Amino acid sequence: MQVTRRQVLGLSAGAAAFMAFAPAFADEAATEKMLMEFTGGKSPGSGKIDLKAPEIAENGNTVPITVSVESEMTESSYVESVTLLADGNPNPAVATFHFTPMSGEASATTRMRLAKTQNVIAVAKMSDGSVFMDKKQVKVTIGGCGG
Numbered sequence: 001m002q003v004t005r006r007q008v009l010g011l012s013a014g015a016a017a018f019m020a021f022a023p024a025f026a027d028e029a030a031t032e033k034m035l036m037e038f039t040g041g042k043s044p045g046s047g048k049i050d051l052k053a054p055e056i057a058e059n060g061n062t063v064p065i066t067v068s069v070e071s072e073m074t075e076s077s078y079v080e081s082v083t084l085l086a087d088g089n090p091n092p093a094v095a096t097f098h099f100t101p102m103s104g105e106a107s108a109t110t111r112m113r114l115a116k117t118q119n120v121i122a123v124a125k126m127s128d129g130s131v132f133m134d135k136k137q138v139k140v141t142i143g144g145c146g147g
Helices: 005-021 030-039
Strands: 050-051 063-069 079-086 093-100 106-112 118-127 131-140
Touching: 005 063, 005 093, 030 079, 030 118, 030 131, 050 118, 050 131, 063 079, 063 131, 093 106
Parallel strands: none
Antiparallel strands: 050 063, 063 106, 079 093, 079 118, 118 131
């Protein structure tokens, strides 16, 4: 098979275009930055928040996630918001849920798209300013972002 100069130039241009538009995955620093913005710079504690995610997701397009936070949900003590981050997606921010004492309980269920095997992080911000975090690694066999 003979390859012409025109074919080499065409393949090079195609590869360059693919690299320019290929999704860039978030790095650990981007996820940490979003985490610090949500918590106001506070280090999250453990406990109170429970993240349920499958250990293995065969399809990264629809990964079921449930998050719940232990709280009295009274005017003096309640969960203000919960955010979900996926540290291996092109954009780590997935969703943020806001609650009030009238919510009754702080729990949410959603489905998220995961590009590859990665950590899913749930962070809860309480009305007294404290923050709590739970993290689970989800192994993805077929990525949800074309991977």
